[in-house]
Amino acid sequence: MRRSADIDALQQVLCAALGSRAPVCSLARIGRDAGAFAALDPAVLERPTLVGGGSPHNPTNPAPAAHAVDELVGRAEGLGVDQILVPGVRRSDDTGALRAAGFAPVAAGSECVVRLTGEVDDVLRERVGAERLGDLRRHHEEAAHEVTWESIPLSELDGKPWARDAFVELHRRQAERDGGHGNLYNADALDALTQGELAERTEMFVRRGGNTVVQAGLMTTSHNGRGIYCLTQAIDHDAPVARPGLSDASVYRLYLHARDSGLDWVHLGRGDADRMRCLGADLFIPLDHWLRAPGLAIPEEEGEQALSDFAAPPVTTVPVPGPARFRHVPRFDQIDLSSNTNPFLGADGSYPELDTAELARTYLSTVAKLPGHDGLDALSADHLLFSSGAVDGVLLLLSALASPGEGVCVTPPTFPLYDHFARVLRLPVTEVPLCGENLSRLDTERILAADPRVTILCDPNNPAGTRLDPAQIHTLLARGRGLVVIDEAYVEFSEKPSYAGLVAQHENLIVLRTLSKAWGLAGARCGIVLAQPGIVEALRRVQVPFGFTNASQRAVRDRLTNSRPVLDSIRRLRAERDRLAEALADHPAVDRVFPSETNFLLVRFHKYERVVAQLDAAGILVAAIGRVVPDTCRITIGDRRANDALLEALSSAL
Known part of the structure; x- marks a missing residue:
């Protein structure tokens, strides 16, 4: 999330989850990246840490400006906390203020986004292939026969206590499976979210088999109204209807929900990139956690890509032009008022x-x-x-x-x-x-x-x-x-x-x-x-x-x-090339067929000008290149019917 009001709301949710007025806890308590932090210094896992920004989980935090970093450091000093974490900052953000204040980056994987550029099935076929799309549709159809899908605005959650209770219970069990850490969506956190700034843009989605809730999660519409963040989801893996494909089926259903709502993207949060690609993600934005801790060394900042020595001198003095300089800066979750385009004529604008x-x-x-x-x-x-x-x-x-x-x-x-x-x-x-x-x-x-x-x-x-x-x-x-x-x-x-x-x-x-x-x-x-x-x-x-x-x-x-049809067509084309080459080599109008490893043949004719005129009269267009290679035409391999028509026209030229 990129709006400060949204980040503040998520910080209130975090405080509620921790049962604290300030978001201070050990890094082990939020758990997800414990291995990466422990690799720096095992002591950082247990040291009290002030968490700046919003939730350490799915939505990202914009890099704070210098004044915000100063306020964060001052707040930590007032709380007597030596360690500060700003989680999930995009690597494309300006992190100079964090580095200047003694923060060091810790790699945090990538956030994964699915951009819905058309109908869901068309998009997924393009991204993951027809076979994988078939798997997702099958999981979706099987799940639809066994579990329902329901989205509940948080403003209506008081009228459905069963959904609230199931959400809390499923997240408690999930935290237990993860070693007791990372339950940032307990009852108090859910109540804080329901009463906070994000409530009117957030829905709970639940899947039920009979009267049993087998999955519950939260999704929030972005402040620009173009997409949704999947904040969290938990599944009851012990439920008989929670088949292995339920998670994939629910992601597919989430895409349908977003598309039906006229939205352009779904933010899936962090996760294994290969798995997310198999779910259709096509935007992967590298993230870092920024940590300030006693004795923590700050690595040198990586410079921009060095130009090749082969670059012409004028090129070395100019930058990449215009907006292309910011090609790695994602804009899907911003309100873009920078491009001077017409917003009233659809996506092509x-x-x-x-x-x-x-x-x-x-x-x-x-x-x-x-x-x-x-x-x-x-x-x-x-x-x-x-x-x-x-x-x-x-x-x-x-x-x-x-x-x-x-x-x-x-x-x-x-x-x-x-x-x-x-x-x-x-x-x-x-x-x-x-x-x-x-x-x-x-x-x-x-x-x-x-x-x-x-x-x-x-x-x-x-x-x-x-x-x-x-x-x-x-x-x-x-x-x-x-x-x-x-x-x-x-x-x-x-x-x-x-x-x-x-x-x-x-x-x-x-x-x-x-x-x-x-x-x-x-x-x-x-x-x-x-x-x-x-x-x-x-x-x-x-x-x-x-x-x-x-x-x-x-x-x-x-x-x-x-790509399978492409590979099949190449094999067919090679076979047709060889057939045509053999037929042309035996043709009395042909002097020579050059060997070819392309989709065309270079052919030298005995009566070049007459052949070219006859092919033109037959309505057959070839590349007559006699001025480049004497008495030759370059002939593209067509389908069998087109190639047979060529052979017939050549016979008429004798």
Whole structure:
């Protein structure tokens, strides 16, 4: 929670739970992070501690400003307490005042948020996949047959004493199972909440099997009216109807409740990140507890991500532009009056989400499972930048990493926009043509002699369709002084390894990927730049904010999470490619079919101009690139019907 009045209300609840006018207790009493505190100094667990802010549990506490820290320290001195805890502060907050006052951070995991960007089932299918969605729906349907769901405003709780009593009893039992610690929702705490500032925004939810309450919890609507915090829940695990899936079923039911109420998100609190992902969480905000204790050492503050030495000089003098600087500062639970947008025309009136760290993790974890992607697990979200297609990544890296006068090397035949963007940016271009019968060999000595700032390689190559020699690429990485950029737009169609897993090992390697080709999302305009974090930081400084729309982010997440059809389509496409290549190789109009590890074939024809004219007359569009590779067309692999139509049209050209 981000509003001071809400935090004050939760502190009154904490005081009531402790039976004290001041929120002072041992850290062992609130228990949840005992292991982390004991690792600092076992004595801190039993020492009386003033708890600043609200509840140590689900809602987070905003970092206090300097005057509030001074008041907190003064209050501790007045109470004769040597130890102070400010729990659950977002790492993205300004914690300078806490550090200056002698507080030290203790890692507290992450708070987990489920953003409801559409209908619940659509959102969950996108986040967790169709199979896991099926599990959640099954748990929900089974629970619905055995237990009821009821939400009770706290203002009506006096009329339902059975609910109040069951809530208190279930939380007492839960505390016993946890070793007797952490029951911050006893009868006095519940009464304080019912009489406090949050009462009119808080509801109790209960699930009953017959007359027996098997689950009870609390949810509070945020002060901006857009979401709910799940404050607490407890389950009677001994009840026969409390089947193992009841907790998941209740979370699913909570999403339905929120969506039916027109809300945009559900705050699940802290928890195991992998489990929360399986429940649909898509926003994970790192937290720290801030502790001031006698003799406690304060670690040095971590600095900002250092820029790569490859950053162009002008880039080193400017910050990441505009709101993108605050991409890790969550705004879901704030009232945003900073963006100058129209609030009366729905969700499309808001700017896209800028924090794509979780989507980056989804991409890396999904692609790491593909053959030929060893080493990708060494990369983090800091190694990845989403761009508006891989071609946008080319423009970004040339803008951020090369200055006018610094050379760019390209290896024709290749994708023409490499050369185009370099010349637009006034960067001299050196062409070192590919060699060999299959256009698959580099003239590494000529490239090294040119000493380019950036060498851009297309592998698999467009338009040749072949792969480059890995030994030659490693030579460029080891001996060159500049950056080596490998565009892997078609690598999913290849049976040879990607270079993406090597990014963590090479300061001068950048790998470009896209979801436009194998992943079938050309309309989503999603490119991926994989590079060292210092390079990614440089690219952010020249990237236009908000270029990656919410609709595109949802489409990408859905495709990555439900990837089986993609993998099946790649296998089908390879088979159709081989069939078409074989048929073309035997066709009398064809001089040669180049070997391909892409979703297209480079084909040389005997009567090139006649073939092109006949295909055009038949309504078949191919890439006629005879000016680049003499007498050739680049032919995308279509479905069987389209490919057979191509073969028939070629026969007419004889």
